[in-house]
Amino acid sequence: MASGIIVVQQYQRMVVQRFGTYIGSRRPGLHFLIPFLYHGTKVDLRERVTRVPTQKYITADNVVVDMDFVIYYRVMEDAVDRAVLEVQNFEAAVINLAFATLRSVIGAMDLATTLSERERIRDDVQIRMDEVTERWGVKVSQVEINEVDPPPGVKAAMERQKSADAIRTAEITESEGQRQAAINLAEGERQSAILRAQGQRESEILQAEGDQQAQVLRAEGFSSALERIFSVASTVDARTMSLQYFDTLKSLGESPSTKFIFPMEFTSMLSPFLGMGGMNPQDGGNNANRGGQTNGSNEDGDSRN
Numbered sequence: 001m002a003s004g005i006i007v008v009q010q011y012q013r014m015v016v017q018r019f020g021t022y023i024g025s026r027r028p029g030l031h032f033l034i035p036f037l038y039h040g041t042k043v044d045l046r047e048r049v050t051r052v053p054t055q056k057y058i059t060a061d062n063v064v065v066d067m068d069f070v071i072y073y074r075v076m077e078d079a080v081d082r083a084v085l086e087v088q089n090f091e092a093a094v095i096n097l098a099f100a101t102l103r104s105v106i107g108a109m110d111l112a113t114t115l116s117e118r119e120r121i122r123d124d125v126q127i128r129m130d131e132v133t134e135r136w137g138v139k140v141s142q143v144e145i146n147e148v149d150p151p152p153g154v155k156a157a158m159e160r161q162k163s164a165d166a167i168r169t170a171e172i173t174e175s176e177g178q179r180q181a182a183i184n185l186a187e188g189e190r191q192s193a194i195l196r197a198q199g200q201r202e203s204e205i206l207q208a209e210g211d212q213q214a215q216v217l218r219a220e221g222f223s224s225a226l227e228r229i230f231s232v233a234s235t236v237d238a239r240t241m242s243l244q245y246f247d248t249l250k251s252l253g254e255s256p257s258t259k260f261i262f263p264m265e266f267t268s269m270l271s272p273f274l275g276m277g278g279m280n281p282q283d284g285g286n287n288a289n290r291g292g293q294t295n296g297s298n299e300d301g302d303s304r305n
Contacts, residue, residue, distance in 0.1 A: 003035040006042075013080045014040045025080055041084050047074040047141065048091070052098050054147075057106040059114050066149040067106070069125075071098050072142040079137030087136045094133060094140070101128045111150060118145045 007030055008014045014026040017039045026040065033040050054068040073094055075083045083090050105124045106114060114121070126143040133140055150158070 003033040003037075003039055006031045006033060006040055008042065011046050012042050012044055013077060014042050015081050015084045016040050022081055022085060043075055043080045043083055045075055045077055045080070047072055050091070050095060051146075052095060052102075054149075055099060055102075057103055059106055059109055059111045061110040063111040063154060064151060065106070065111070065114060066147075067102065068146045069098070069102065069122075070144045070146060071095070071129075071140065072144075073133065073138055073140045076137050076139050082135065082137035090133075090136050090138050093136065094129070094138060097129055097132055098125070098143075101125050104128070111154065115148055115150070118148070121145055 006014065008026055008028045010028045012028065014031065016023055016026055016033065018037060020039075031040070049070060049072055051070050052068060054066050056064050057067055058064055071094065075090070087093050102121075102125055105121055105128070109117070109121070122143045122145055126140055129140045129143070
């Protein structure tokens, strides 16, 4: 309680009572309160940081853990009177409320959840405390869990479990790698076989197409040669054919036989040459007939001999 000349700092508010009755709060500045008539109580509005000492808490699966945490809270400016009138010592009230709230939260969780979900514990404690401290004009802005320390036996069991989990994970990873490697190898062999089959099929197709094109080209060559021979033969005159005929007869004459064969069209073949020498083709024909008869007589004589 204060009376007389009072200086209220920027971060403070003063709750004023007259004969023990609340009449209002005063803002920062210089104020005068008549002694014995008015009394003022200063309240600090700055945020307070309180570290709650390490305590033992029991989880839902009956494991005792040691925990400590930090609370951040402040008095709300528009409810500064409640921090003076509704609670005797709001600081002690907040700390003891934090103990009770944390025990309630931890008692509803097992050890695994307690160790792995600190954020959930923090949020639950903050929400539950804020619901209670609101009537005191206090706002719990943040709760931070510093450390969760299980018993030594539980630590050893956790370490063994962690080691077993690590070994199991390594074995699973190794087996998965081997399985994937086998799958990749089989897939590679399958793709290789497919590629070999496709290559062989394409090679056979190309070879067949090549043979087909070669046959077509040979046939076209034969056809072109026949067409060329036919075109050349169609332009050959009778004299050229006669020379070719004589050349053929010469080849026949080179054989060991002493006989000569004169075709019946021999006279007609000589006609162009007789015309070239100025001889009458009919006379040549008569001479050829007489030659034929003489040859016949010679042959008859040879037969009689």
